[in-house]
Amino acid sequence: MGSNHEVSVRLLQLSKEQGLEVKDDRFAKYLDSTIKWSLRDQFHIPTISEMLGDDVADKGLDGSKQCVYMYGNGLGLQPVDTQRLVNEELYKWKTKGMLAHFTGEQPWFTIEDLVIKESGALVGSHDPTLEVAIMNGVTANLHLGMVAFYRPTTTRHKILIECDAFPTQHYVAESQIKLHGYNPADSLVVVSPRKDEYTLRTEDILAKINQEGDSIALVLFSGVQYLTGQFFDIAAITETAHSKGCCVGIDLAHAIGNVELHLTDWGVDFAGWCNYKYMNGGPGSIGGFFLHKKYAEEFALPRLAGWWSHKRETRLEMNNKMELQPGAAGFQLSNPPVLETVSLLASLNVFKQTSITELRRKSVLLTGYLELLLNSLFQSKVAVSNCNGTNTQPATVEIITPSDPEQRGCQLSLKLSCPVEEINQKLYQKGVICSTRRPNIMRIAPTPLYNTFTDVLTFVQELEQAIMLVEPPKFDDNLKK
Numbered sequence: 001m002g003s004n005h006e007v008s009v010r011l012l013q014l015s016k017e018q019g020l021e022v023k024d025d026r027f028a029k030y031l032d033s034t035i036k037w038s039l040r041d042q043f044h045i046p047t048i049s050e051m052l053g054d055d056v057a058d059k060g061l062d063g064s065k066q067c068v069y070m071y072g073n074g075l076g077l078q079p080v081d082t083q084r085l086v087n088e089e090l091y092k093w094k095t096k097g098m099l100a101h102f103t104g105e106q107p108w109f110t111i112e113d114l115v116i117k118e119s120g121a122l123v124g125s126h127d128p129t130l131e132v133a134i135m136n137g138v139t140a141n142l143h144l145g146m147v148a149f150y151r152p153t154t155t156r157h158k159i160l161i162e163c164d165a166f167p168t169q170h171y172v173a174e175s176q177i178k179l180h181g182y183n184p185a186d187s188l189v190v191v192s193p194r195k196d197e198y199t200l201r202t203e204d205i206l207a208k209i210n211q212e213g214d215s216i217a218l219v220l221f222s223g224v225q226y227l228t229g230q231f232f233d234i235a236a237i238t239e240t241a242h243s244k245g246c247c248v249g250i251d252l253a254h255a256i257g258n259v260e261l262h263l264t265d266w267g268v269d270f271a272g273w274c275n276y277k278y279m280n281g282g283p284g285s286i287g288g289f290f291l292h293k294k295y296a297e298e299f300a301l302p303r304l305a306g307w308w309s310h311k312r313e314t315r316l317e318m319n320n321k322m323e324l325q326p327g328a329a330g331f332q333l334s335n336p337p338v339l340e341t342v343s344l345l346a347s348l349n350v351f352k353q354t355s356i357t358e359l360r361r362k363s364v365l366l367t368g369y370l371e372l373l374l375n376s377l378f379q380s381k382v383a384v385s386n387c388n389g390t391n392t393q394p395a396t397v398e399i400i401t402p403s404d405p406e407q408r409g410c411q412l413s414l415k416l417s418c419p420v421e422e423i424n425q426k427l428y429q430k431g432v433i434c435s436t437r438r439p440n441i442m443r444i445a446p447t448p449l450y451n452t453f454t455d456v457l458t459f460v461q462e463l464e465q466a467i468m469l470v471e472p473p474k475f476d477d478n479l480k481k
């Protein structure tokens with residue numbers, strides 16, 4: 001609460017100094033001008049006609065204007081350099097064929113070396129060559145980590161996940177439980193928010209681990225929750241879990257590139273992530289895997305192996321005598337997809353020009369501005385009066401993400417009293433691109449690499465417009481009397 005308040009106070013103070021209201025376009029422009037290191041230029045920001053088609057002028061829109069893209073939590077935008085880097089590899093393939101595996105400046109045989117160091121920096125790895133592998137998708141990587149760290153016994157067989165975890169976390173946990181001959185009804189434990197709350201209290205998560213820890217084999221949590229945007233206290237969760245003898249695996253899909261992570265310091269056993277959300281690596285892009293360095297030489301850890309788990313130096317001797325590569329790389333299965341690897345590289349090259357600390361500093365302001373605008377527009381009683389201008393029932397927009405910036409990344413999740421799909425369609429028709437989750441959640445992600453304060457303001461203005469245009473929800477009928 002406190003630090004959020006500080007952000008709002010700072011923004012309000014700035015607006016006062018400028019003699020402008022926070023919702024004045026000129027104030028948003030002023031804020032944009034104060035961020036000198038914006039990396040927006042290094043991304044393709046689609047224009048409205050690119051996004052919606054060339055006939056947008058008929059609908060009174062300026063098609064040459066850039067979209068307001070608030071969907072970086074689903075698929076990050078394309079870095080300007082991606083196409084060139086991918087084309088270079090296509091050209092190598094075209095002109096060198098198989099020879100490109102072992103010749104040239106960056107042979108494909110070692111292509112993953114290009115993306116390990118910077119990926120490691122983003123997850124807070126002290127030793128990326130040992131701790132990080134770029135491979136598969138996040139789901140596969142969670143499974144591979146669980147082969148090593150979910151070793152259920154009759155007394156310790158449970159997996160703890162958070163309520164409303166992403167479906168993949170549920171399915172991964174359930175299928176692993178079944179694979180080992182246990183029953184999810186007994187072995188899958190969920191920690192839920194308190195009544196009338198949306199997010200989890202750290203104390204409740206820790207209490208659950210303390211209560212049931214003796215029978216929990218693995219705590220499988222997300223870093224940042226995809227639905228509520230809550231950033232969990234991974235350090236505290238890991239410490240408590242370890243004190244009870246449980247292993248810890250983290251799904252970082254919504255955390256990497258979004259918040260500061262310190263996996264080595266936190267002692268997390270393993271983690272998996274995807275690189276297409278805040279990482280901008282491209283649709284379905286190759287994922288990431290972290291294995292804490294304390295296991296780097298533990299070659300007896302159970303694992304599913306492939307020829308790429310074998311030490312690089314002797315991998316091609318093909319003698320069928322496994323000599324494992326130390327660390328995370330010893331969990332690789334296949335030779336890496338080159339096009340996806342360089343597509344990720346293009347984005348990492350942008351991240352390299354700043355730091356996650358610096359990005360977070362902007363992110364806290366950007367999201368703080370979104371919060372301030374939403375609160376001033378929708379949570380005062382003179383808010384948007386209703387859903388179509390005739391109803392007396394005020395539309396409500398409730399922020400369910402924690403208000404403390406330390407407990408969230410860039411995303412704010414909004415719970416609307418109006419039908420979100422209709423609202424979202426209206427926004428889309430204006431070139432404002434957002435994510436919704438049924439029945440009534442919008443997930444708004446101003447990403448500090450390419451979104452602006454002006455984007456945030458435009459989003460809020462358009463949301464206000466959209467809500468006024470939408471028919472009142474049917475379930476409000478009885479309230480109208």
Ligand SMILES: *Cc1c(COP(=O)(O)O)cnc(C)c1O
Nearest residue numbers: 137138139166168226251253274
């Ligand atoms: C997006 C997301 C995934 C996606 O899984 P893939 O294996 O990359 O398809 C997994 N977990 C979480 C928490 C996500 O948000």
